[in-house]
Amino acid sequence: MARRWTGSLKDRDVTDESLWLSRRQLMGGAAAGLALTTLPGGARAQGLEPNRWEEITSYNNYYEFGTGKEDPKAYADALTTKPWTVTMAGMVDRPGDYAFEDIMAKMTVEERIYRFRCVEAWSMVVPWNGFELADLLDLAGVQSGAKYVAFETAYRPDEMRGVAYPVLDWPYVEGLRLDEAMHPLTIMATGIYGRDIPNQNGAPLRLVVPWKYGFKSIKSVVRITLTDTEPPTSWNKANAREYGFYSNVNPEVDHPRWSQATERPIGGGFFAKRESTLMFNGYADEVASLYAGMDLSKFF
Ligand SMILES: Nc1nc2c(c(=O)[nH]1)N[C@H]1C(S)=C(S)[C@@H](COP(=O)(O)O)O[C@H]1N2
Ligand SMILES: [Mo]
DSSP states (O other): OOOSOOSSOOOOOHHHHHHHHHHHHHHTGGGGTBOOOOOSGGGOSTTOOOOOHHHHHHSOOOGGGOSSTTHHHHHGGGSOOSSOEEEEEESBSSOEEEEHHHHHHHSOBEEEEEEEEOTTSEEEEEEEEEEEHHHHHHHHOBOTTOOEEEEEEOOOTTTOGGGGSTTSOSSOEEEEEHHHHHSTTOEEEEEETTEEOOGGGTSSOEEEOTTBOGGGSOOSEEEEEEESSOOOOHHHHHOTTTOOSSOBOOTTSOBTTBOOSEEEETTSOTTOOOEEOOGGGGTHHHHGGGGTTOOTTTOO
């Protein structure tokens, strides 16, 4: 089953589609605090065929709960997500602890159907609900000297069975250049298919940067720091030769150990064909200008 953008609406899985549509009607937009709006430019949601809820929530990477694809679903429920605060720090006018509910009261939640491409060369299409990161950064007030945004995941040894193992240098950290962070495609996701985002997908809020490899999209964020220097990132610290700071999806720059030219769409079935990976994961029209003049094989 092709999951590639074709420019037109295609048949979706009937069960998922009818459930999803009825949920949309049930929630009635405002009642659920959900504004269903369209996306800027060519990033319109139509035409992308979302994966099923079951696929999106049972095949995950969240190493704090184990390195197996099924570990996050099995073990992430141990994470306490209420109450939750996000600390906004560094070069901001209004630093401090922001309660998740207070953030949500101020944000506009939209539906964003995005391609999701893991560096391991599998992919999905996810109907996220979330708000633009730029709006959250505006809430804290970004100061003029800031150039980068650093993110940190919760570190809870009592709740995260995987952090007992030194697979990564915990807590999981990530970073973006400020212009990447402020781009309208960059969101903090708080839901999937109109439901609260499940713990295995990064509850209660996780970054989603659709033109970058999945590991940039850090889960269960507790701290956001504005800085003037490029922040360290977990996978770069683990193996700088294989994982760069930028990690833009690029079919022309292979991982040292495998090709990035094609990908395996999850849910396509055993005989599913691999599909061509698109430059910037299909978002080149929106984001290529951010990297004008940069050698993308050097800044990988
Ligand atoms: N804190 C944290 N965030 C994380 C990860 C992780 O192990 N820990 N894995 C990353 C990787 S490699 C991918 S592909 C995506 C997977 O997101 P998903 O499980 O919602 O598909 O989350 C990213 N964010
Ligand atoms: Mo990944």
